[in-house]
Amino acid sequence: MKNRKVVMTFPPHLIDEPVTYRLIKDYDLRINILKARVVPREEGRLVIELGGKVEALKKAETYLADLGITMEPLVREIAFLEDKCVHCTACIPICPTKALSLDRKRMLVSFQNEKCIICGLCVPVCPYRAMDMLHTDDK
Ligand code: SF4
Ligand code: SF4
Structure with a gap:
């Protein structure tokens, strides 16, 4: 098991996508949203802690990248x-x-x-x- 704190950046058209739901349901990840900034028609940002199996985290990362969501390590x-x-x-x-x-x-x-x-x-x-x-x- 591994935990990662990351900043996820969403393009405006993905603001309404149930991304965190998919991460929990499809990749069996634990999600802890630390901070969020979501404004309609603007780029969204989530500061989020993801926990789960290493393989699942890698697959989730690919899923997010395919959607056009970028993920960067959180600065403390x-x-x-x-x-x-x-x-x-x-x-x-x-x-x-x-x-x-x-x-x-x-x-x-x-x-x-x-x-x-x-x-x-x-x-x-x-x-x-x-x-x-x-x-x-x-x-
Ligand atoms: S010096 Fe740096 S922190 Fe200060 S106003 Fe300029 S860019 Fe911003
Ligand atoms: S890290 Fe810098 S640019 Fe980002 S919200 Fe904080 S002060 Fe603003």
Whole structure:
């Protein structure tokens, strides 16, 4: 048995697909949804823990890839390193949940951890390495 924490990204046309139901029923996986962002007609993201037999997890991964759903390892934590941030705003448009936002009066970027779905998109975008992440090891 193995557990994996991953970020699943759904194209907009798959938002209504009963994907988690199929993972449980067809692949006998245990599912624990840790965070979700699903908005009609937009790309959806689930932060999810999958548990099951190694072979079943591999087959489920193929099933998801065939559907067009991408899966990336979950990062354990996103840290906003304020002392490195120069408030250039490059990360603002990439953040799907507005966890990174701009105070337009003061032209300062801030981070709200409770809105962050740990998708990791902001990390490669920041030229100053002000967004940092730690990966979980597969258990
Ligand atoms: S990881 Fe970065 S881009 Fe993703 S939700 Fe959190 S702050 Fe936004
Ligand atoms: S891209 Fe980096 S330096 Fe620029 S505002 Fe975002 S966190 Fe700060």
